[in-house]
Amino acid sequence: MFGLELRDLTKAYGDQLAxxxxxxxxxxxxxxxxxxxxxxxxxxxxRMIAGLETPTSGSILLxxxxxxxxxxxxxxxxxxxxxxxxxxxxxxxxNIAFALRLRGEDPRRRKERVDELLELVxxxxxxxxxxSQLSGGQRQRVAIARALAQEPPVFLLDEPFSALDAKLREExxxxxxxxxxxxxxxxxxxxxxxxxxxxxxxxxVVMGEGQIQQHGPPVDIYRxxxxxxxxxxxxxxxxxxxxxxxGHTVRxxxxxxxxxxxxxxxxxxxxxxxxxxxxxxxxxxGGGANEVAGVISLVRDMGAYVEYxxxxxxxxxxxxxxxxxxxxxxxxxxxxxxxxxxxxxxxGR
Amino acid sequence: xTAAGVSIASTASGHGRMRDRWVLAGxxxxxxxxxxxxxxxxxxxxxxxxxAHREVGGLWSPGFELTQYRQLxxxxxxxIMGFSLLLALTGAAICVSLxxxxxxxxxxxxRRAQVAWLVFLLGSLSLSEVLIVFAFQxxxxxxxxxxxxxxxxxxxxxxxxxYPNFPAVLTCLVYLLLPYVILFxxxxxxxxxxxxxxxxxxxxxxxxxxxxxVVLPMMRGxxxxxxxxxxxxxxxxxxxxxxxxxxxxxxxxxxxxxxxxGAGNLPLAAAYAVAVVAFMVALLALxxxxxxxxxxxx
Numbered sequence: 001m002f003g004l005e006l007r008d009l010t011k012a013y014g015d016q017l018a019x020x021x022x023x024x025x026x027x028x029x030x031x032x033x034x035x036x037x038x039x040x041x042x043x044x045x046x047r048m049i050a051g052l053e054t055p056t057s058g059s060i061l062l063x064x065x066x067x068x069x070x071x072x073x074x075x076x077x078x079x080x081x082x083x084x085x086x087x088x089x090x091x092x093x094x095n096i097a098f099a100l101r102l103r104g105e106d107p108r109r110r111k112e113r114v115d116e117l118l119e120l121v122x123x124x125x126x127x128x129x130x131x132s133q134l135s136g137g138q139r140q141r142v143a144i145a146r147a148l149a150q151e152p153p154v155f156l157l158d159e160p161f162s163a164l165d166a167k168l169r170e171e172x173x174x175x176x177x178x179x180x181x182x183x184x185x186x187x188x189x190x191x192x193x194x195x196x197x198x199x200x201x202x203x204x205v206v207m208g209e210g211q212i213q214q215h216g217p218p219v220d221i222y223r224x225x226x227x228x229x230x231x232x233x234x235x236x237x238x239x240x241x242x243x244x245x246x247g248h249t250v251r252x253x254x255x256x257x258x259x260x261x262x263x264x265x266x267x268x269x270x271x272x273x274x275x276x277x278x279x280x281x282x283x284x285x286g287g288g289a290n291e292v293a294g295v296i297s298l299v300r301d302m303g304a305y306v307e308y309x310x311x312x313x314x315x316x317x318x319x320x321x322x323x324x325x326x327x328x329x330x331x332x333x334x335x336x337x338x339x340x341x342x343x344x345x346x347x348g349r
Numbered sequence: 350x351t352a353a354g355v356s357i358a359s360t361a362s363g364h365g366r367m368r369d370r371w372v373l374a375g376x377x378x379x380x381x382x383x384x385x386x387x388x389x390x391x392x393x394x395x396x397x398x399x400x401a402h403r404e405v406g407g408l409w410s411p412g413f414e415l416t417q418y419r420q421l422x423x424x425x426x427x428x429i430m431g432f433s434l435l436l437a438l439t440g441a442a443i444c445v446s447l448x449x450x451x452x453x454x455x456x457x458x459x460r461r462a463q464v465a466w467l468v469f470l471l472g473s474l475s476l477s478e479v480l481i482v483f484a485f486q487x488x489x490x491x492x493x494x495x496x497x498x499x500x501x502x503x504x505x506x507x508x509x510x511x512y513p514n515f516p517a518v519l520t521c522l523v524y525l526l527l528p529y530v531i532l533f534x535x536x537x538x539x540x541x542x543x544x545x546x547x548x549x550x551x552x553x554x555x556x557x558x559x560x561x562x563v564v565l566p567m568m569r570g571x572x573x574x575x576x577x578x579x580x581x582x583x584x585x586x587x588x589x590x591x592x593x594x595x596x597x598x599x600x601x602x603x604x605x606x607x608x609x610x611g612a613g614n615l616p617l618a619a620a621y622a623v624a625v626v627a628f629m630v631a632l633l634a635l636x637x638x639x640x641x642x643x644x645x646x647x
Contacts, residue, residue: 073552
């Protein structure tokens with residue numbers, strides 16, 4: 001296969017499994033985000049890919065060739081660290097040329113490559129600037145340029161934007177995505193920021209408890225989470241405890257709800273997931289399917305949208321509405337929510 | 350916040366700053382006075398004594414003459430200073446070359462192993478210098494363990510001793526200073542971000558080239574200070590060269606003592622001491638200029 005392949009990659013620290021049988025194929029030129037909460041094993045997997053950690057078992061293949069036992073300095077995957085790890089005793093140009101110098105490139109070629117990379121990251125003319133004289137965003141760009149200098153087969157980034165303020169982070173995310181699309185380099189980014197993953201990646205790999213919970217295009221992950229963990233971690237979800245009645249019907253309390261996809265054998269306990277923006281709120285009962293009555297318990301006007309909570313049979317259900325569609329309900333009012341059949345997804349418990 | 354609010358807040362923070370200054374001044378008064386009384390006053394007296402007139406019988410009378418300083422322009426004094434500097438620089442080179450990698454590897458060990466090493470190093474410092482120097486004398490003497498072992502394998506002539514000589518003085522001084530220098534490098538190296546070395550590895554650097562091209566240059570300031578630390582300690586060494594060396598291996602500290610106590614020439618001893626202090630100040634100034642130039646270049 002042309003690209004990177006992880007086969008049953010496992011890393012154990014004593015009896016603690018940091019990564020548990022992680023298997024994944026990353027095609028050449030793809031942008032993949034490893035997404036998950038702290039301690040889920042995403043950085044461990046990235047470090048094993050870079051060669052900075054030795055897997056306990058499993059293998060890593062690059063373009064079909066096994067590289068599991070290759071040390072980091074033989075793999076030469078470009079990596080941007082969380083701390084950026086720019087060398088303070090070297091200038092911007094010397095930092096970028098570090099790998100080229102080790103490789104014995106002649107000074108003229110090195111200079112050309114440094115100039116080219118500084119153009120690429122929009123920092124022309126900063127070759128001789130000290131690292132301490134750069135702003136946070138400039139350091140970020142220098143770290144990216146340095147990692148790309150050796151034209152690595154795989155480009156790895158370990159939460160590189162976590163220390164930046166929101167505006168600069170978004171700017172850097174856009175720049176990185178544009179750069180990756182231009183260079184068509186296989187890129188793996190580790191983040192716990194789902195917005196970052198959703199806006200940048202071709203493929204999101206959701207990790208939890210050392211395992212891949214789900215991987216696929218961002219929209220698929222958002223619209224069709226395969227389990228409770230993914231539904232809960234990606235965006236906001238209402239997770240309702242239900243009982244399966246038949247193939248396409250579940251029971252929430254005493255109310256039968258229809259769902260689009262088949263949901264397993266009757267009598268089984270399951271979780272129904274529905275996104276807040278899919279819920280339709282009205283003052284009056286429409287009499288259709290999947291309608292539940294409840295009492296409004298919270299209303300928050302966030303400007304761009306209105307967030308509300310409605311108490312249905314003892315469970316708070318979260319909904320959001322656009323300001324244009326907001327019905328103007330107040331706390332304490334009885335209202336009706338409709339859960340569209342196509343938006344109701346049943347997950348195993 | 351209103352304008353009045355801002356004004357009250359700034360006045361409050363102004364009072365806070367003033368109080369902090371007074372607290373700081375109070376805290377610095379004690380150490381400041383101590384240094385002034387115990388270092389500056391004796392230094393002043395030393396300069397005064399070096400310019401005094403020497404009387405017979407180890408006495409002196411106040412005056413302003415440069416007689417003793419003229420003796421500093423002799424080949425003998427140049428030789429003594431030259432040897433002291435050679436010993437200090439050689440000792441510093443050996444100590445730093447051994448201590449820096451040792452401290453580096455200790456910081457890369459597991460926490461428990463690091464603690465064990467630190468306890469061991471601190472424990473070795475609890476031994477008195479006198480005890481160590483005389484232990485070295487026994488070890489290196491004709492009947493000592495080391496000499497006997499070398500004798501047994503034919504590397505040392507029968508009845509020969511491994512002291513007094515320059516290597517004996519140097520070996521003992523390195524032994525005395527090595528734990529201090531390792532402990533001096535330890536905090537800086539343990540704070541070195543491991544991602545720096547990992548970044549170098551991802552760019553193709555081996556462990557050796559990472560150490561040489563990343564770790565060493567990043568620690569240049571600490572290494573320079575470590576060298577200075579050993580030079581200053583070694584320059585003033587007294588007991589080790591006295592016990593384990595011959596007169597040609599005696600440092601300036603021994604000659605100062607001989608001038609004062611042996612020859613009874615206190616003004617000459619004071620002139621020697623002033624010259625040593627001036628030399629050390631010049632060395633520190635030179636190091637500072639060099640490190641500042643490097644920083645500007647960077």
